[in-house]
């Protein structure tokens with residue numbers, strides 16, 4: 001036991017990042033035309049970890065060309081051959097799990113406990129798509145007179161992945177897993193707030209044996225993202241982020257007739273009926289709201305509670321929320337770390353202030369949290385917040401806050417709660433807690449959301465497709481469904497007789 005040297009080197013407040021964070025043709029590189037420097041923070045301490053140059057047009061083009069060259073090799077390999085390489089990548093991630101999780105925690109601020117789960121989901125995703133790579137197949141269709149047709153599932157080419165900052169490594173795996181399995185190459189741009197861990201993924205792919213250039217990383221913000229989306233040699237864009245950016249991405253994709261996957265924001269409902277197992281429902285509500293400091297797109301932030309159990313449920317939720325251990329995210333017993341950055345923390349605080357002005361009652365938390373440890377004084381911490389006395393038309397109930405803020409809303413009937421649950425422009429997720437199985441299935445069938453949970457929330461088995469309805473986007477990640485979004489179907493019609501010409 002005891003503290004190893006590596007543990008010392010990666011303690012909160014001690015890390016700086018020196019290596020270049022672009023990755024091209026199988027190696028870390030400085031961008032050829034790196035412009036503006038973006039400061040990258042350690043949310044737990046407010047320290048600057050590094051400054052990253054944003055890639056310009058030349059670097060973006062070099063990354064795309066490098067992906068194009070690798071695509072030629074990778075797309076010609078059999079599914080089984082690709083499977084073997086991807087399994088090796090999954091194995092390396094599993095082996096380096098703690099180290100990658102530590103890196104994620106340092107850059108994102110989430111607890112190490114959660115970061116490890118994220119990394120597990122990440123290697124499971126690659127393992128799952130490795131399995132599918134080996135079994136991708138088309139159809140054979142018989143036609144009159146012995147003629148026939150067949151279909152081939154072909155890759156698209158160079159795919160672009162653009163990620164958000166809440167699950168940096170996992171998002172990159174959710175995109176590269178199905179993309180690579182189908183035979184595509186990828187250029188990935190992480191959020192400028194979390195540029196670090198995805199470069200490790202690039203190194204792991206190379207170590208596992210992908211052709212050099214198959215998975216590249218370019219760093220930068222909106223301008224770099226635009227260059228990627230507008231590049232004529234890019235075949236597809238998969239985006240995770242906010243609704244306004246999603247709209248811009250779709251517009252750019254439209255100009256190039258490029259298919260897009262959009263994983264956007266949400267304001268999902270979680271419906272607790274009075275016949276639910278209370279203990280599980282309370283745990284579910286916490287899972288639905290407080291993972292990654294509440295910075296989760298599919299969070300069930302509108303918690304509808306049947307009036308009969310409103311008081312008991314609320315009391316229990318508040319009690320548990322107050323017990324969540326906030327602090328140094330690298331400590332084993334911490335369950336909530338720091339929010340991503342100061343402006344975001346201020347934004348979340350603004351939502352709480354506005355909620356109070358509009359008549360909501362803060363039942364617990366919502367205030368800034370200042371840890372005792374002096375090195376954490378400038379970190380971006382707040383206490384998780386439960387809001388009572390909420391009304392459907394309050395801003396805190398309508399808008400995505402992307403922070404640890406749960407709104408509790410009483411309801412009386414199933415019909416009423418469904419109407420209210422669906423009265424939102426978003427449609428990413430939804431959940432229901434009840435012991436009545438017919439009611440459970442009836443309710444999820446009526447929810448206008450892509451990802452529904454019965455008697456749990458925010459678990460993410462990679463076998464299940466994930467994605468939104470309405471403003472939350474379209475296309476799916478995870479599951480077999482994602483294959484559809486990273487491949488195209490070629491039909492081959494074969495004549496076995498003579499040509500019967502019209503002319």
Ligand SMILES: NC(=O)C1=CN([C@@H]2O[C@H](COP(=O)(O)OP(=O)(O)OC[C@H]3O[C@@H](n4cnc5c(N)ncnc54)[C@H](O)[C@@H]3O)[C@@H](O)[C@H]2O)C=CC1
Nearest residue numbers: 163164165190191221222225226241242245263264265297
């Ligand atoms: N549905 C899902 O799976 C998820 C959705 N989100 C959503 O993402 C949001 C938070 O993430 P943010 O990073 O703040 O979102 P964002 O939309 O500001 O940025 C997302 C990514 O897009 C890039 N980008 C920004 N403008 C661009 C442009 N004009 N062209 C190309 N790329 C551009 C950013 O650099 C970043 O990499 C929340 O609204 C949340 O709901 C976050 C995680 C998962």
Ligand SMILES: C[N+](C)(C)CCCC(=O)O
Nearest residue numbers: 167296297298458459460
């Ligand atoms: C892993 N999970 C389900 C908690 C969140 C995944 C979606 C996201 O990237 O926000």
